[in-house]
Amino acid sequence: MKKLEEENLKLKNEIEELKNKISIEIERNRRNDKMLFQQSRMASMGEMIGNIAHQWRQPLMELSSITMELQAKLEIFGKISNQEILEAINKSNDITKYMSQTIDDFRNFFAKDKKRVQFKITEQISSAINIINSSLKQHNIKLEIIVMKNSFITGFKNEYSQVIINILSNAKDELVNRDIKEPKITLRIAEKDNNSVVEIEDNAGGVGIEPIQKIFEPFYTKNKVNGTGVGLFMSKLIIENNMNGRLFVKNGEKGAKFIIVVPKSLDN
Ligand SMILES: Nc1ncnc2c1ncn2[C@@H]1O[C@H](COP(=O)(O)OP(=O)(O)OP(=O)(O)O)[C@@H](O)[C@H]1O
Ligand SMILES: [Mg+2]
Known part of the structure; x- marks a missing residue:
């Protein structure tokens, strides 16, 4: 017991x-x-x-x-x-x-909760250009803008401008660093298959990295004193995760060509 x-x-x-x-x-x-x-x-x-x-x-x-x-x-x-x-x-x-x-x-x-709005592509592109224009002028960089079709897209307006600023300021950096004669950036705004398509091409000689997509990786930066390598990574995130679009790069005839494809708003 x-x-x-x-x-x-x-x-x-x-x-x-x-x-x-x-x-x-x-x-x-x-x-x-x-x-x-x-x-x-x-x-x-x-x-x-x-x-x-x-x-x-x-x-x-x-x-x-x-x-x-x-x-x-x-x-x-x-x-x-x-x-x-x-x-x-x-x-x-x-x-x-x-x-x-x-x-x-x-x-x-x-x-978590974000407010998306509908906006016209050219509005946000002009606001981006307003921000960066004086430094383009300072370096005598010609900016040519061709508007074929100005569509409405939906998302965060300012983020879209940030993407444009990042791409333009990268082009400016390359044009200045490589000391290009008659530096020029061409921005084409068009539409294809229910998408808004914006192409930004420079004449700085192109991206010299293989494979070219590497430039979208976080912290990838080359030949820049103050580069963090964040710009394009962030831009891709904004376009692809937040706007359902695609951001890619090609080497064109005279330089790099960035292409931003974003679905048009449904009701226009
Ligand atoms: N238009 C271009 N022509 C040639 N190379 C480019 C062009 N745009 C970007 N690159 C290359 O891609 C790299 C990554 O660009 P990204 O904007 O992500 O970073 P960064 O410009 O180096 O730094 P940050 O944007 O943080 O200041 C650049 O360092 C450059 O080597
Ligand atoms: Mg950059």
């Missing part, structure tokens, strides 16, 4: 011990999950900040070139006309508006 009691007590103790072990394990797992969750949150925050930094570099350069121009004029002529000041203010306003929109867009990009 006594032996049975002893056995019982032993068993009870073992069960208690086991219970303790289980709750310790559960707590450990919970902490691991929480850590993983926090890590992935940190990673996407880092990604978001990286993207904002990438998208801000260009407009920041434009802003500083506007103030530098004002300063130079003041130093040379001793005065600036109201007209010139007004133009500088308007340009700066556009640029800061774009920069603040970038933050909103990236927040949406990483948040």
